[in-house]
Amino acid sequence: MTIVWGGRPRLRRVSRPARFYLLAFALTAVASAASIDAIFAPLTNPKTPGVAVLVRQNGHTIFQRGYGIRDLRTLSRIDAQTNFRLASFTKQFTAMAIMLLVHDGKLRYNQRLTDIFPDFPAYGQAITVRHLLTHTSGLPDYEDLMQPNAWTAAHQIHDDEVLSLLKQQTAGKFAPGASWAYSNSGYLVLGLIVAKVSGQPFGRFLADRIFRPLHMPHTLVYVNGTNTVPNRAYGHTKEGDHFIETDQSSTSATLGDGGIYSNLEDLAQWDGALESHALLSDAEMRPALSPVTLNNGSQPRWPVTPDDDNLHPGQPVAYGFGWFLDPFESRPRMWHTGSTMGFRTVIERFTKQKLTIVVLCNRTDLDPEKLALQVSRAPVP
Numbered sequence: 001m002t003i004v005w006g007g008r009p010r011l012r013r014v015s016r017p018a019r020f021y022l023l024a025f026a027l028t029a030v031a032s033a034a035s036i037d038a039i040f041a042p043l044t045n046p047k048t049p050g051v052a053v054l055v056r057q058n059g060h061t062i063f064q065r066g067y068g069i070r071d072l073r074t075l076s077r078i079d080a081q082t083n084f085r086l087a088s089f090t091k092q093f094t095a096m097a098i099m100l101l102v103h104d105g106k107l108r109y110n111q112r113l114t115d116i117f118p119d120f121p122a123y124g125q126a127i128t129v130r131h132l133l134t135h136t137s138g139l140p141d142y143e144d145l146m147q148p149n150a151w152t153a154a155h156q157i158h159d160d161e162v163l164s165l166l167k168q169q170t171a172g173k174f175a176p177g178a179s180w181a182y183s184n185s186g187y188l189v190l191g192l193i194v195a196k197v198s199g200q201p202f203g204r205f206l207a208d209r210i211f212r213p214l215h216m217p218h219t220l221v222y223v224n225g226t227n228t229v230p231n232r233a234y235g236h237t238k239e240g241d242h243f244i245e246t247d248q249s250s251t252s253a254t255l256g257d258g259g260i261y262s263n264l265e266d267l268a269q270w271d272g273a274l275e276s277h278a279l280l281s282d283a284e285m286r287p288a289l290s291p292v293t294l295n296n297g298s299q300p301r302w303p304v305t306p307d308d309d310n311l312h313p314g315q316p317v318a319y320g321f322g323w324f325l326d327p328f329e330s331r332p333r334m335w336h337t338g339s340t341m342g343f344r345t346v347i348e349r350f351t352k353q354k355l356t357i358v359v360l361c362n363r364t365d366l367d368p369e370k371l372a373l374q375v376s377r378a379p380v381p
Contacts, residue, residue: 235342
């Protein structure tokens with residue numbers, strides 16, 4: 001049952017016991033919608049950037065609502081069709097694209113980086129596709145390699161330029177598989193692998209193999225000058241008591257690590273496809289949902305030194321292919337956050353509860369992961 005805030009559910013003519021059950025379900029769902037709304041309603045007003053929230057359980061959308069505005073120029077309201085930049089939320093789609101190529105027999109998880117890019121330097125000989133998927137490749141962080149002022153929001157770095165920077169290095173951060181470090185470089189390279197192996201641009205492959213088959217018509221890999229984002233939300237940062245638009249940075253044009261825009265309606269389709277194994281069988285998905293172990297068999301940990309991509313310094317981490325797999329309050333889950341100029345996003349899928357929560361923000365002063373976990377504690381039917 002989908003809860004349409006402010007709407008009236010229609011019930012078909014059924015027996016009295018069934019009618020009673022459906023009515024009770026509806027009342028419970030509305031009460032839950034009220035408790036979820038109470039979390040988000042105080043965070044915005046009709047003139048501030050905001051947030052879009054999706055809650056699904058047992059394959060049904062039980063809450064779907066937008067709060068605040070898409071941009072400060074038009075004051076257009078956020079709704080279920082508003083497209084947000086997903087940032088690192090993108091990585092699950094990049095991983096799925098790689099897995100589809102493995103399914104097609106065009107790629108192997110143990111294939112080496114130098115097999116795909118023969119001119120990559122020697123340190124790439126030990127890096128496999130699996131290492132890239134699990135953040136155990138040791139590739140240098142491309143943002144650390146960018147010379148100051150070489151790229152700006154007006155002159156952004158692109159994937160081929162990042163690959164060139166990586167090719168100029170002689171060593172990685174650590175031996176592949178010996179440690180774990182969240183790697184935008186790795187997922188950017190995976191996007192390039194998708195393009196090279198498939199013979200299609202990364203965005204076209206995702207459209208053909210993921211977005212169109214799953215009826216996600218407004219989800220896209222954004223390439224400035226090539227396509228446009230419908231119903232686009234623009235990113236914002238709060239300064240004092242007001243917001244300024246901060247939508248683009250020098251790294252906003254890269255693709256496989258964070259270049260997808262999507263909305264609540266399309267992400268509901270994505271969630272349903274994951275539940276039903278619409279793209280890959282349960283067996284084919286299993287590697288993506290198996291936490292990586294290091295070469296010595298140990299569980300990896302977040303790096304000790306904090307930075308923007310280091311969510312839990314020094315703590316154990318469970319990561320598969322494009323998904324974090326750490327439980328929350330003993331409840332198994334698969335999840336991923338996204339953080340970039342002007343946007344914060346999260347998807348939380350509690351697999352045993354069949355509960356999914358998506359929170360998309362076009363402002364950086366909100367913590368969508370914290371908000372989603374708060375929703376997970378709310379009474380949901």
